[in-house]
Amino acid sequence: MTGNGVDRDPWVMLRAATRARVGLGRAGDGLPTAENLRLAAAHAAARDAVHLPLDADAVVAALGERPSVVVHSAAADRAEYLQRPDLGRRLDEASEARLREAAPEEPADLTVVVADGLSPRAVHDHAVAVLDALAARLDDWSFSPVVVAEQARVALGDAVAAALGSRMVLVLVGERPGMSSPDSLGAYLTWAPRVGRVDSERNCVSNIRPPDGLSHDGAAEILAALMGEARRRELTGVELKDTGAALPEAAG
Template sequence: MKLNKDQTFPAQPHLDVWQKLKQFTDARIALGRTGCSVPTKALLEFQLSHAQAKDAVYQSLNIDHISDQLKQLGFETTHVESCADNKEIFLKRPDLGRQLSETSRQKLKNIQLTSNFDVCIVIGDGLSARAIEENAIPFVHQLHTYMKQENWTLAPISIATGSRVALGDEVAQIFNASMLIMLIGERPGLSSPDSMGIYYTWQAHVGSIDSERNCISNVRTAGLSIEIAAQRLFALMKKSKQIQRSGVALKDEHQIPVVEQHQKRQLFFRDSSND
């Protein structure tokens, strides 16, 4: 039997030629290698990211904290639930996450309304409660400053648990609101467990379809800033009110000003390779 000589590998990791590109992205590029495997540091970072993504999905929304913060800003709030009353059902039955529970439906109908509303905001946990807890309050505060310029009336803000995007349709229908804004935690990626999505619908109602919605995604510290997201949504809302439509009939024509970057862009995961 012929024996092959043992092959030895260098102890130091082999750096990738794309190493300089890591400063521009959270994507897992230029990981390097040690022998035929990824370096231990890269493996541990991947496992951490995977754990953070799972935690984002299973984390429960802190309803009291969200409600207290909104009340401090002067907003009226209410808590509603979908028919998916636990995480297991929520993940396995997306259809139930799109329907208000009967208790929540009656709760909304019992709220004494003096008139119809221009805007209805629903804050839903979705697939990342963390995204909502970190981004929803400052976004609502920023957007409301723009709304006051138009004297738009705002329905009580609904904080929804077990929620999918379409859950907000019935809330807006009950409140007779012309414009629905659904803030929801997006499905977490391995570099974005804190990403919030915004869905806008004109004259939302039970049975509204996706082509009737406009979406602004990746709202987070390392993604689309809250200020720009609020500006973009406000521009869509003004145009929507003019044409009485949303979705594929409503184009995003908001111009983002060019801002000179005086500071290094802060990524979600700090790159310590050059430390």
């Protein structure tokens, strides 16, 4: 600090306010060695998050006494999943048959799909904790078995919930890792799920990754509010907004 209280480095305040890489300095025409090493480590962490296998058995164990079903998309392995996003949106035949056998006699209000997505690490770290926090806020809701999905994209939830006959689906999925966020979980909510739904018909709560992102309780609070309005108005997507305080009334 200088005598008048102004820091010598003008980037200090900005760096303290963001996890983005700003004001890194330079060594000649390049970055300092320490920053290069940090960048390489962050890149490696992001790659590891993408390729880490989902431990479906551990997720099922963490669910405790909740009924669950493990399914697989039509992507045979991780390489095919990354190269063919369309296959990650479809169930394989055995999984679809398994779900139809597990469907409750009466349609459930909600199916929760725990999907590996592009960061199984995020699922391992956050998915069950978000589900626990959310379930505590949904006393009057009926649930189908929780579905743990391997090699899954968001839209796989539509096929899953349609097979189970559920009114709504919530997909908790590992988001694409960033250079400062290899463990970010997303939550996608769709009313009346069916194959062919598009992203504009969903609501998303993103960057669930305490302590650097949204907390588990914070995400559950937003999701519970969205879900209550979705059930009342029988819709999700661009017509259903979270203003940060109260959800808007239906137009007209």
